[in-house]
Amino acid sequence: MSVTGHTSADTPADQAAKGGKSVSIRDVAAAAGVSYQTVSRVINGNASVKEATRERVQEAIRALGFRPNAAARALANRDTRSLTVVTSNTTLYGYAATLQGVEEAARAAGFTVGISVLESEADEHVRATVNRAADSSSGLVVIAYDSAGVRALDCVPDGHPVSAAVEAPAGPLSNSLPRAWIDDAEAAAEATRYLLELGHPTVHYVALPSTTHASRRTAGWRAALEAAGAPVPEPVGAGWDAVAGYDAGRRLAQDPGVTAVLCGNDDLALGVLRAMYEAGRPVPGQVSVVGFDNAPQSAFYTPALTTVEMDFTDLGRACFALLHDVLAGTSTAAALPPVPRPRLVVRESADVHHPAPTP
Amino acid sequence: MSVTGHTSADTPADQAAKGGKSVSIRDVAAAAGVSYQTVSRVINGNASVKEATRERVQEAIRALGFRPNAAARALANRDTRSLTVVTSNTTLYGYAATLQGVEEAARAAGFTVGISVLESEADEHVRATVNRAADSSSGLVVIAYDSAGVRALDCVPDGHPVSAAVEAPAGPLSNSLPRAWIDDAEAAAEATRYLLELGHPTVHYVALPSTTHASRRTAGWRAALEAAGAPVPEPVGAGWDAVAGYDAGRRLAQDPGVTAVLCGNDDLALGVLRAMYEAGRPVPGQVSVVGFDNAPQSAFYTPALTTVEMDFTDLGRACFALLHDVLAGTSTAAALPPVPRPRLVVRESADVHHPAPTP
DNA sequence: TCCAGAAAAGTGACCGGTCACAATCCTGCC
DNA sequence: GGCAGGATTGTGACCGGTCACTTTTCTGGA
Structure with a gap:
């Protein structure tokens, strides 16, 4: 990695530009x-100013x-027209896409967007991060897919404008903040039924670390299994990334x-794919x-x-809209934005069940 | 996707919290x-205040x-202690990781970080985006891996504090702004030599859309080829994602x-992997x-x-350090941060050359 | 030609902090 | 007891905009 800086010759100019009084x-x-x-009237374009003067x-x-x-x-103005997104790891797809959606909508509405990442779920850290974010902008959007995010939501100073992207509507949230989520229960059920219809006796589930014990996804999966009278195996707890999926996959492969x-x-699925491959259990063959x-x-x-295709970007947009309403004082539960349902996209990794060869 | 809002009962409280005069x-x-x-002294903790008073x-x-x-x-203060990162698509790994690095370093230094994404490289859009970003923070960090970013760099108001993460030191940048990059020429050369040593007659290159016509990566690849006396094929132009890699891969597979x-x-490599697979050319077998x-x-x-492993997060940190220096007026070309060189990580997708079976 | 009323432009105060400097309070020591 | 000098604390002005209200300038109709 390399770096270049200003030549020393530039410095005076900089100083002038910086120290020199800015024009007011x-x-x-x-x-x-x-x-x-x-x-002031001219730069705000609103009041009546004679054309020549303007x-x-x-x-x-x-x-x-x-x-x-x-x-x-x-x-x-007593208003910054800015918001900050509080989130953990923006390197994960779902988070990055949600952020992108918030940013897009915010920019369109003339809002400035800040980002503040949670590095751990340590209480003090979360609280400090949220407080700083709250002070530096007029509203917060919390991405609460994980427990650090949920905790952040709890730390938001009372009455401070906020909206959140969450995993599921019911949950440990102590207060009833405006929040948005993608209702993926039905999609999870659809995926499960799809697998069942392919002839599989049951469907195992590699779960995200849930914030709620009542993840919509898990519920949909379980419901579909029960409706079909299939056994409901214990979900395999995992993390967020391919490493976690790989670990879970290895365990699953042994059964x-x-x-x-x-x-x-x-990402989890990728890890599972790899683990199955290494275990000599071809996907989708076996x-x-x-x-x-x-x-x-x-x-x-x-x-x-x-x-299952999820429109995180749209979810991000919805979160902004929610916050915008709160800021405008027009927040109501009544105004529900359009609901793009997630849908199953069928490709190659799932196929009809082939009973294991009896050796 | 679903949404809940405040119940109407909450609204008065909100109004009070918002309209009510904030404490000064x-x-x-x-x-x-x-x-x-x-x-003021107490909240800044600096001057001498009697303990009892404090x-x-x-x-x-x-x-x-x-x-x-x-x-x-x-x-x-005439200073916001804030910066905004100007970037396109934060959904791509390199971008997201760089952003993460900037944010981490900035937060540690008590800076607030904003993000402003470039949706196209249309001149007007880029200019507007950069201007708004410049106005709302005391410094800019531009991620200029692509041409939208490079263009953004050119739009930065003269004298405005800025640093950039770029593809290569030499480039179309008209001015000599402080910037950081990962010198991956040697790594590209190393990867190329590795492939050559595996017995391959030459190495084809699926290139990122370059901002410079002199990408370090491309240069390293070319140099290694020339040094080995291997033919230098035309690089295959591509985009940034797996789709682009797939297209390039299909063309390559035919040869x-x-x-x-x-x-x-x-991502490009993933697309190539897939294209080769579909074309019946096993990787790494063939x-x-x-x-x-x-x-x-x-x-x-x-x-x-x-x-090749690249430490984008560290690059992000370096960008912040650079900007911080500019802001502090201590910017010099002399202060080079540590240089973590990228390194080749060998896994499975490359193997010794097997001459094509003569049918 | 004069005047009402709208249009255009100007004035003072204030948003919530910070700085520079002045004022007041201590303390120890002669 | 009185005073020098540092420790504390208070005062006024200002950062660069905006709002509310006043003043000045135009316009057209009587």
């Missing part, structure tokens, strides 16, 4: 021969390189009764695997992953 | 029976639930002379593939991907 509306006003209030002011603005000071504006596996996300999320890579795995 | 240091001062300046003030702060107003502070492929990143970046998933592909 008063400076512009003087240059244009009007009052500062008129300049042009004169705009000319001055251009000449002086004036840029309105956001802090001053925020102070006077010859395992022929179908539903995974909490695509074991079928279905993922969750439809990450961009999963169509290219070998076998291509059958998975 | 003057309020705290009155409650504690001291002057506002003393309160406690009285802190008690008042707690009682009133005082939280310092960031905007006011920024206005008075029986292709036995070794180096890819600009792991074709060897090496990726770049060592994304967390690549160890779990089948075959596990041999790739």
Whole structure:
């Protein structure tokens, strides 16, 4: 890794640019021969200003390189038009996509977006992070797919504007903050039924660390199994990434009764795929695997992953809309945005059940 | 996707919390029976305040639930202690990891970090995005791996504090802004030599859309080939994701002379892997593939991907350090941070060359 | 030509902190 | 007891915008 910096020759210029007094509306006003209030009117484009005056002011603005000071504006307005997203690991697909959605919607609405990542779920750390985030923006969007996020939600100062992306509607949330989630129970059930219809006696589940003990996904899987009268195996607890999936997969691979596996996300599924491969249990020949999320890579795995498509980006947009409502004071439970249901996308990793060869 | 909001019963409380005047240091001062300046001293912990007084003030702060107003502070200080990261698609591993690094370092230094994503490289859009980012924070970190980013770098208002993560030191950057990059030329060369030593007559290259026409990666690959006296095939232009890799891979698969492929990143490599698989050209049996970046998933592909490990997080940290120096006015080219060189991690996707069976 | 009323432009105060400097309170020592 | 000098604390102005309200300038109709 390499680095270049300014040459020392640049420094004076920098100093000038930094230390040199920045131009304010008063400076512009003087240059244009009007009052500062008129300049304010021009840059906000709202009040009535004579065309000739407006042009004169705009000319001055251009000449002086004036840029309105956001802090001053925020102070006077008592509003920053900014939000910060509180999240853990943005390197995971679901998180990154949600963030992307929030950012997109926020930017469109003229909001500035900050990001604040939770590095652990240690109480003090979470509290400090949330407090700083709350102070530096007018609203919070918490991505609470994991327990660090849920804890963060609990730390939000009372009454502070916030919305959250959560795993499931019911949960350990002490308060009834506005929140959005993707109802994937039905999709999980659909995936499970799909596997069952392929002839598998039952479907094993590699679960994400749940924040709720009542994950919609898990519930859908269980319900489908029960409805079909199939045995309900204990879900295999795992983490978030391929490493965790691999570990779970190795355990599952040892049980010859395992022929179908539903995974909490695509990374987990990738790990399972690999573990099965190493254990000499071909997918989908001997074991079928279905993922969750439809990450961009999963169509290219070998076998291509059958998975459930989730629109995290849209979820992010919804979270912004929710926060925006709170900020505007128009927050109501009544206004439900469109509900894009997740759907199963069938590829190669799941196939009809082939009874294990009896040796 | 589902959404809940506040019940209407909550609304009054909200209004109160929002409309109700927020407590200022003057309020705290009155409650504690001291002057506002003393309160300021207490919350900044710097000046000399008698212990008894400090406690009285802190008690008042707690009682009133005082939280310092960031905007006011920024206005008075002429400094926000905030930066915003300008980047495109944060869903890609390299970008997300870099962002994570910047955020981590920034948070540690008490900086607030914003994010602003470039949705296209349309000039007007880029300019608007950069300007807004520049106005809302005291410094910019531009991730300029792609042309949208490079363009953004060119739009940064003159003299505005900025640092950048770039693809290569030399480039179309018109100005000499402080920037950091991972010197992967040697790593690319190492990977190429590795493939050559495996007996492959040459190594094909699936390139990232380069911002510079002089990507270090490409240069390293070419140099290694030339040094070995191997033919230098035309790099296959591609995009950033697995889809692009897949397209490139299909073209490559048709040429029986292709036995070794180096890819600009792991997603590209995944696409190539898949294309080769579909074309009936087993990897690594018939074709060897090496990726770049060592994304967390690549160890779990089948075959596990041999790739070059890049420490993007550290690069992000370096970018922050650079910006921090600029902000502090201590920016010099002299201060080079430690240089963690990328290294080749050998897994399964590359193997000794097996001459094509002569049919 | 004059005046009402709308349009345009200006004034003062304030948002919630910080700085520079002044004022007051101690303490030890002559 | 009085005083120098450091430790504490208070005062006024200001950062760069915005709001509410006042003043000045236009406009058209009587």
